[in-house]
Amino acid sequence: MPLSEPLLETRGLTKVFRRRFFGSGSKHLVAVDNLELTVYRGDVFGFLGPNGAGKSTTIRMALGLIHPTQGSVHIAGRDLADGTRAALAKVGAFVERPAFYPYLTGRKNLEIFAGLSGGVSVRELDEALDRVGLSKRADDKVAVYSHGMKQRLGIAACLLPRPELMILDEPTDGLDPHGIREVRELLLSLARDDGLTVFLSSHFLGEVENLCNRAAIMDHGQTILQGALDELEREHRRLRVETGRPAEAAEFLRGKLGLEPRLVDGQRPALYFALKGARAEDVNALLVQAGFAVRALTPEPAWLERIFLERTTSKESNVARKAEA
Amino acid sequence: MNESAANAASGRTAPEGLSVLGGVWAVLRFEWVKLLGRRITWVPFLVLAAVITLITIVFHYLEFKTTITFFRTASMNFDSKNDFVNGYYMTAHAMLPVFRMLIPIFVAVASGLMVAGEAEGGTLRACLIRPLPRSGLLLGKFAILCGYALALSVFAIALLLACGIACFGTGDLYTINVVFQNGEGGASMVPAAETADRFVLAALFATMGMAVLAALALLISSLANTAAMAYVLTLSIYFAVLTLRMMPFLDWLYPYLFVTHMMRWQQCFYEHVKVGEIYVSLVHLGAYLIAFLSAAMVLFKERDIQS
Structure with a gap:
């Protein structure tokens, strides 16, 4: 716009x-x-x-x-x-x-x-x-x-x-x-x-x-x-994708879209990555077309909160900064 | 629809800012509503009424033996208080503590509430985010403060005259000069026919003195963050200067102290008014007023509002 x-x-x-x-x-x-x-x-x-x-x-x-x-x-x-x-x-x-x-x-x-x-x-x-x-x-x-x-x-x-x-x-x-x-x-x-x-x-x-x-x-x-x-949001929101052959899927996304998926091992292994401008639906379509069975695709619910917490300091830090001055 | 379109559709246009005079007028229109709406505004009137009632009772029961002796030393021989105590005498003498102590306190408190009090309550920032020059805001508040001081002065003198005349009648006004701070011996007699003019003159002069105090109070109020800090500081300065004015060995300093000129209204009750001295005091009061008010406006304009 x-x-x-x-x-x-x-x-x-x-x-x-x-x-x-x-x-x-x-x-x-x-x-x-x-x-x-x-x-x-x-x-x-x-x-x-x-x-x-x-x-x-x-x-x-x-x-x-x-x-x-x-x-x-x-x-x-x-x-x-x-x-x-x-x-x-x-x-x-x-x-x-x-x-x-x-x-x-x-x-x-x-x-x-x-x-x-x-x-x-x-x-x-x-x-x-x-x-x-x-x-x-x-x-x-x-x-x-x-x-x-x-x-x-x-x-x-x-x-x-x-x-x-x-x-x-x-x-x-x-x-x-x-x-x-x-x-x-x-x-x-x-x-x-x-x-x-x-x-x-x-x-x-x-x-x-x-x-x-x-x-x-x-x-x-x-x-x-x-x-x-x-x-x-497109730049910073992360996507969680559960798919078969996750290691191969990660490599595929790295090569195809330049994304940097991280493999999260757990009961249900999944890929976790920032969209970096890509759209979730496009990621899904590409994976499916490439033969990966996508079982779940979950956009990160509180992306702004994560960025806020990652990039800002706590109240105590700011207050301490003022006190030092 | 964006705002331009919305405005165009509804014929609305965003207003422009106010000039200093426009700001003064805007403040004048509403400041009195705020002043009269506060309960504390009315407390001084109640206090004055109570004090004046007390003064009337004291005048009723007091025999004034010491005063009669004083008058004798000035060649005025009175047999009893009935010969000189009347409504005018009571009013002139009661004006001394009222204008030296009470009204300055009331003006300082009102001034503290007007700027620092509003800063404390948050309403000052609500006023200052409007397109209104800060100097206009301060001048408007000063004008209302002067009006309040005048109202207190007129109320005090009118009530004193009413109570005094009702209880003690009228007559010539006798005063002991030294009580009225001219440093001279002797006594004065103002004929009854002249007393009305003298009281009007004294009230206007005293109010001019209060305006100077109001300007000083606004200067302090515009720098303070709380009303209490503002009026405690103002009164501390006022009473400190008043104390200096009362120290005999500092007489060389008297002409430079604003309280000297604030108290010059007392000369309105001399038998022969020293017009020259009154003019000098008026010029001094004007200069103090301009200095205090200008400093208040400059400092207030530069102040960061963080409260």
Whole structure:
């Protein structure tokens, strides 16, 4: 599928936090390191990484909350650092968790935040509330809202007034399974029906696999993987094939498709290999045509999770990195 | 359907960002709603009402023997408190602790909640991801804070006058000069007909002083991560400078301290108002206000919002 125009781009984005107050002054933490990220119009983009990888700092820089040490953020071609902050007019976002004035009603909160973007009509406000299913509770104080309702109100706030890009930091964090499903369906609907571009960070790899068409994985302040999910899947997903004469089948696949099957001995010997761009159905057809009896062909169920675990460091490692700095 | 197509179909266009003035206006439209919606906003009014009630009771029972002696040394011979204690006297004297202690505390707390408190609660970042210049946000909050200080001042003076006049009637306003910090001996008498003007002038001048404190509080609030840190720091600075102002051997320092000029409203109750000194203080207050506010805007603009 041809890529549309970039809506959010980071170029050489870098953030170095220097030790303040009584620090030695020589030590510093590179939270984000020369980050190149591109989100195209119409994308539902998943942003993954372990805790401390630099996701939140990146999102905060993309929203003008944190000033980059180097590099730039462009939204719809407009540099965020041009001084006008006009680029943010195209963005609806929440960071970490949606925050509201608990002593005011949901409606008044939306009015306030939309007002800071220039204001919206009562009809637009009602539409946003209706969209997230909060019309009936709009005049209750936010203090009595459940976590899920606050999350949905956060999404309603993002919809006002008329964003082109939604940036959501852990939108399903802390929600129960019903809440998670509601938010996922809402995001899908916003992307599919309203044509919004969605950039979401998440810890749920399955969520990213289900919702997103493109993704990036970040660790130690750098992207270690970025691209369209279906291409990444073709490249990295592994296939488990149970066949007769497995050693010969492995040799056949090595010669025919350049794959590198590994023979796994067990009760039921099988070949295990990354598809490297090949399609599972083609592998199956080739094996059958060559006279190998394929008994089972199983795509790896959690390929993204495996890549994530293989290529990123643990939370403790990232936290230790910060502590050392 | 992509967003461009969706917008075209629905006639929607993405909005543009706000200018600084547009930002100030946007903040002004809603900041007062937030301010009035917070319960803590109303606490100072209750505290002022309680303190003023207490002051009225004390004035009712006190015999003012020491004050009568003071007046005698200034050649004003009063036989009893009924000769000089009236609503104006009570108001002018009660304004001293109210404007030196109470209202600065209330303004510092309100200011701490407005920026650092919002940073603590997460709503500041929700505001700052909007296409609104940070300077516009801060100026709007400053304007509302000044309005709040004015409301507290007017409420305090109006309630003091109401209680004082109801309990002690009206009459000429007598003051002992040294109590009102002019460093001179003697006493002053302001005719009853002039007192209204004097109170209005004092209230406006005192509020100008509170605006300077509000600017200092915003400067600290825009750098602090918690409301408590913001108002504790602000009040620490204020009371430290006030303490310096009270040390006699540091009199050479007085003209440079902002509290000296903040307290100049007291001269509105002298028999002959020293207009020159008042102008000098107004210029100083203006300079302090611009300096604090400019520093607040520059530092707030450069601040990384990590909370």
